[in-house]
Amino acid sequence: MANTWLDYAQQKEHVELVGLVDLNRQAAQQKAEERNLDIAVFTDLEEAIQETKADLLFDVTVPTAHLQVVSTGLHAGCHVFGEKPMSDNLKHAQEMADLAKQTGKTYAVMQNRRYWKEIRTLRDKVEQGHLGKLHTINSDFFLAPHFGGFREEMDHPLLIDMAIHTFDQARFISGCNAKSVYCHEFNPSGSWYDGNASVICIFEMENDVVYTYRGSWAAEGLRTSWNADWRVIGTQGTATWDGFDKLESETMKEPVSDSFLREMERQSLNNTWQGEETHFGCLDAMFEAITEGRLPETNCFDNIESMKMVFAAIESAEKGQKVYL
Ligand SMILES: NC(=O)c1ccc[n+]([C@@H]2O[C@H](COP(=O)([O-])OP(=O)(O)OC[C@H]3O[C@@H](n4cnc5c(N)ncnc54)[C@H](O)[C@@H]3O)[C@@H](O)[C@H]2O)c1
Numbered sequence: 001m002a003n004t005w006l007d008y009a010q011q012k013e014h015v016e017l018v019g020l021v022d023l024n025r026q027a028a029q030q031k032a033e034e035r036n037l038d039i040a041v042f043t044d045l046e047e048a049i050q051e052t053k054a055d056l057l058f059d060v061t062v063p064t065a066h067l068q069v070v071s072t073g074l075h076a077g078c079h080v081f082g083e084k085p086m087s088d089n090l091k092h093a094q095e096m097a098d099l100a101k102q103t104g105k106t107y108a109v110m111q112n113r114r115y116w117k118e119i120r121t122l123r124d125k126v127e128q129g130h131l132g133k134l135h136t137i138n139s140d141f142f143l144a145p146h147f148g149g150f151r152e153e154m155d156h157p158l159l160i161d162m163a164i165h166t167f168d169q170a171r172f173i174s175g176c177n178a179k180s181v182y183c184h185e186f187n188p189s190g191s192w193y194d195g196n197a198s199v200i201c202i203f204e205m206e207n208d209v210v211y212t213y214r215g216s217w218a219a220e221g222l223r224t225s226w227n228a229d230w231r232v233i234g235t236q237g238t239a240t241w242d243g244f245d246k247l248e249s250e251t252m253k254e255p256v257s258d259s260f261l262r263e264m265e266r267q268s269l270n271n272t273w274q275g276e277e278t279h280f281g282c283l284d285a286m287f288e289a290i291t292e293g294r295l296p297e298t299n300c301f302d303n304i305e306s307m308k309m310v311f312a313a314i315e316s317a318e319k320g321q322k323v324y325l
Pocket of ligand 1: 110
């Protein structure tokens, strides 16, 4: 993933790379050579920040290292932009948010799946009341990646490593946080994962929207998008997004008919997002915010609300009962 972040840094004038850090010096050295970067390479982050006088840290390490890496950056006076998930547990994520508050530095988290033009258009339409008062959101996520490696050995692989994206997208679309969840997690027949690769969740959001998530990483055939497949329903109509480029709505025709099934009007929703998409879009938003002295949209205090959805879902699955966040 560091490649994507380096692509951004090397293409954008507002970023000057001053050093690369990896526990494995050879990995950092190789990256510098591949990319013709004439910059210092370190294995110790604190030393790297001191020597280079960096004012911003990109954290693209593994989730278990994020607490240590982000804390070192914030303590050393850097803003930090880091990869999801904030951590592999909620306690560490909270510690990082507390430290960001204490140091007054920004810690923002990559949520690239909010930066697709379709989801931003959908969110704008919902906010403008195009569907009336929102009451239901469904998302389906069915893929069958054969990753090999840590994901096939970890507990709760789908919830921790992937659903953080989809839950964050649901918060983005609904414009609010979750207040409860009931989650059933299971490992389907034939799964090649040690942990549960399939999940069904029912969330109640704070604005009384009910959000359902059905997902699997062991579902062969008829794949959905990695962005999930969405249905968003309000009092005036419904919008669907297939997670690719098909975004449409059907809303009640005015004046509203009194027919058994109301007359509806179908439309493709015109794009309202002019910015870049995915990682580049999210990074642009982070840079814009710190330049303007405000918090980025995906700042750690916001992102911890998506983390809470993941860990409440795990608690619910383990207890076999509804959990309040
Ligand atoms: N947003 C997305 O779409 C997306 C996609 C894939 C991965 N990710 C995230 O990106 C992060 C990195 O994933 P990856 O697949 O690139 O991992 P990776 O294992 O390929 O690379 C991680 C690198 O970090 C180094 N490292 C580990 N601990 C370190 C530490 N304490 N200090 C310095 N270097 C350290 C490792 O040596 C390795 O070179 C993860 O948080 C992952 O969840 C995000």
